Amino acid sequence: MQKYNPFRPDKIVPPGMFYGRVEEIEYIEHCLLQAKHNNSKHFIIDGERGIGKSSLFLYTRYVATGSVEIASGEFANFVTVDVSLTEDDSWYSIVRKIASSLESELNRISIFRAETRKL
Ligand SMILES: Nc1ncnc2c1ncn2[C@@H]1O[C@H](COP(=O)(O)OP(=O)(O)OP(=O)(O)O)[C@@H](O)[C@H]1O
Ligand SMILES: [Mg+2]
Incomplete structure (x- = not known):
């Protein structure tokens, strides 16, 4: 039977299918946690075409706006x-x-x- 392929080359990955990027996410969460405590830390997401930049940004937005925990029991409250x-x-x-x-x-x-x- 033909299976439905949920991935599209030109579409951001839905959060439920987000895979890997553990190191990147840990670093981003670290930066956001620092910023939350008034010690702003910048980061840039760059990479080859289709590598997953926008998807990582979408996840970053969830963490930054408090939809996802930033660290155990802590939620950020940024406006993005x-x-x-x-x-x-x-x-x-x-x-x-x-x-x-x-x-x-x-x-x-x-x-x-x-x-x-x-x-
Ligand atoms: N962490 C991930 N887990 C699973 N699939 C992913 C992940 N990140 C991206 N993808 C899939 O890879 C493809 C490209 O993702 P995305 O659009 O985020 O990349 P991009 O780097 O922003 O692309 P572009 O350079 O064209 O802007 C999409 O099909 C997306 O669903
Ligand atoms: Mg993109």
């Missing part, structure tokens, strides 16, 4: 934003892009909070 940069961006345009994404995300969160308060 997506920003796409181009080679034409200046420092100023980068800051504007981040500020505008942050503003929409904060609006989205406050609308969501107001709506859930009504429930």
